[in-house]
Amino acid sequence: MSAARPGILLVLDGWGHAEPGEANALTAADTPCLDRLLGTPLAVLAEASGTAVGLLPGTVGNSEIGHIVIGAGRPVPYDSVLVEERISSGALRSDETLSAALTGAARTGGSLHLIGLSSDGMIHANVHHLRELLHIAALFAVPEVRIHAITDGRDVADGTAATYLETVEGYAAEAGIGTIATVTGRGYALDKSGDLSLTERAARAIADGAGHLIGEPKDALATTGRGEEWVEPSVVTGGDGAPVGPVRDGDVVLFTNFRSDRIQQLADHLHRELAARGVTFLSLAQYDTAAAIPALVHRADAGGGLAARLAEMGLRSVRIAEAEKFEHVTYYLNGREAAVAPVEEHIRISDATPPDYRARPEMSIGQVTEAVTSAARRDDVPLVVANLANIDVVGHTGDHAATVRAAEHTDRAVEALCRVASETGRWVLLVGDHGNAEKMLTESGGVRRPYGGHTTNPVPAVLVPAEGQRVGRPQGAATLADIAPSVLSLLGVGPAPAMTGRALW
Ligand SMILES: O=C(O)[C@@H](CO)OP(=O)(O)O
Ligand SMILES: [Mn+2]
Numbered sequence: 001m002s003a004a005r006p007g008i009l010l011v012l013d014g015w016g017h018a019e020p021g022e023a024n025a026l027t028a029a030d031t032p033c034l035d036r037l038l039g040t041p042l043a044v045l046a047e048a049s050g051t052a053v054g055l056l057p058g059t060v061g062n063s064e065i066g067h068i069v070i071g072a073g074r075p076v077p078y079d080s081v082l083v084e085e086r087i088s089s090g091a092l093r094s095d096e097t098l099s100a101a102l103t104g105a106a107r108t109g110g111s112l113h114l115i116g117l118s119s120d121g122m123i124h125a126n127v128h129h130l131r132e133l134l135h136i137a138a139l140f141a142v143p144e145v146r147i148h149a150i151t152d153g154r155d156v157a158d159g160t161a162a163t164y165l166e167t168v169e170g171y172a173a174e175a176g177i178g179t180i181a182t183v184t185g186r187g188y189a190l191d192k193s194g195d196l197s198l199t200e201r202a203a204r205a206i207a208d209g210a211g212h213l214i215g216e217p218k219d220a221l222a223t224t225g226r227g228e229e230w231v232e233p234s235v236v237t238g239g240d241g242a243p244v245g246p247v248r249d250g251d252v253v254l255f256t257n258f259r260s261d262r263i264q265q266l267a268d269h270l271h272r273e274l275a276a277r278g279v280t281f282l283s284l285a286q287y288d289t290a291a292a293i294p295a296l297v298h299r300a301d302a303g304g305g306l307a308a309r310l311a312e313m314g315l316r317s318v319r320i321a322e323a324e325k326f327e328h329v330t331y332y333l334n335g336r337e338a339a340v341a342p343v344e345e346h347i348r349i350s351d352a353t354p355p356d357y358r359a360r361p362e363m364s365i366g367q368v369t370e371a372v373t374s375a376a377r378r379d380d381v382p383l384v385v386a387n388l389a390n391i392d393v394v395g396h397t398g399d400h401a402a403t404v405r406a407a408e409h410t411d412r413a414v415e416a417l418c419r420v421a422s423e424t425g426r427w428v429l430l431v432g433d434h435g436n437a438e439k440m441l442t443e444s445g446g447v448r449r450p451y452g453g454h455t456t457n458p459v460p461a462v463l464v465p466a467e468g469q470r471v472g473r474p475q476g477a478a479t480l481a482d483i484a485p486s487v488l489s490l491l492g493v494g495p496a497p498a499m500t501g502r503a504l505w
């Protein structure tokens with residue numbers, strides 16, 4: 001353990017590692033500061049995807065599990081793994097909550113509505129889970145199942161939604177039950193910025209069958225000029241031209257995303273309207289909704305990590321991020337603990353209207369940098385934790401040039417913060433939470449497409465020691481589980497008992 005020094009933990013969101021190449025926006029960018037840091041012996045590559053962080057093997061990393069594991073100091077089984085286990089073991093078929101709801105629907109003639117992201121991006125959902133859910137609905141003789149498909153274009157390449165809709169229709173045909181009733185882009189249905197005008201468009205299509213009327217589900221894909229994330233809320237109509245599946249009193253609604261943060265806004269919006277009409281609400285995994293929606297699969301405990309240790313030792317930390325990543329440096333880093341410990345201060349840099357990030361790759365990084373600087377200048381704050389969102393958020397646009405600029409803005413911010421750290425006797429630990437911008441192109445069937453999704457690549461983790469601070473070189477393989485023990489060691493504190501990671505420096 002090194003002598004205690006205050007520090008700054010900087011999460012560069014979406015900062016993955018890959019060899020230089022046409023797809024790599026990070027190596028294409030002019031980033032002299034980051035390049036220098038990555039060239040020091042104190043830089044290491046850390047695993048941030050798959051089983052190293054509690055995901056299924058070969059699954060790309062994501063911000064939630066990335067920040068959960070950075071905070072926990074150990075891999076934590078993610079909701080996708082827990083859902084997968086309940087489905088593949090067949091246990092979901094005998095789930096009491098689900099059985100009661102479906103038995104009720106079969107008895108009263110109610111419909112089951114399945115609402116979720118229709119892709120296998122494995123960040124928010126897995127469309128293949130519908131196969132089991134439709135099979136279970138058939139087992140319970142539910143009279144009809146309406147599928148409200150949400151198109152992706154963010155976790156998976158654009159131009160793939162038609163394939164996923166076909167997959168859903170194939171599972172419905174195989175189960176002998178299920179019709180796609182609405183098709184809506186995730187930009188509307190999975191908004192998390194609080195823009196309820198977007199949520200309302202999705203809710204009107206799902207709840208009332210009000211939206212762009214279409215004959216076939218795939219007809220919805222022609223409604224967008226800006227990628228499948230923005231397919232207009234569309235309603236499939238039957239031969240008589242009437243919508244095939246609005247929610248009616250006494251129906252059952254089951255949300256099929258295993259990740260909460262983006263679907264919870266729609267879930268709460270629909271619950272406010274429909275629960276009073278005797279509609280039963282369920283979610284496949286546990287959600288952080290205002291409404292109490294029974295979950296079929298419960299979360300693993302992610303507590304007992306960095307936040308608990310800092311509170312135990314009375315070490316104050318200031319957490320800083322833009323709105324897009326604020327929950328990540330607070331709620332998720334704290335192990336999905338909503339209570340704010342007395343030794344924590346949270347600063348949310350809120351951007352009035354989320355612009356088209358391609359036009360503003362700098363986002364609000366200037367304000368974030370200012371907030372980190374003023375916290376670093378305080379001597380009652382041993383730890384400042386911040387997330388620089390640009391590389392991931394702009395990376396999700398799939399726009400290579402904009403992402404290069406986002407990386408360059410990030411580089412200038414890191415350079416400024418390293419200078420502040422040096423002036424204030426602090427170390428700086430930089431780490432990615434998963435990859436994104438190092439892969440901006442994908443290829444399938446010989447066709448190359450822009451790709452804004454995450455990767456399974458390792459992420460850089462690099463320490464800039466405080467003036468005169470003696471540290472060791474990282475040895476052996478590293479994962480995100482090693483970050484919390486490293487931060488605690490640099491603060492002169494031992495790891496929390498539950499931590500399986502180790503101090504890298
Ligand atoms: O934007 C999101 O919701 C996901 C991608 O779907 O990214 P992240 O895990 O970085 O939040
Ligand atoms: Mn992220």
Ligand SMILES: [Mn+2]
Pocket residue numbers: 014063392393396436454
């Ligand atoms: Mn992301």
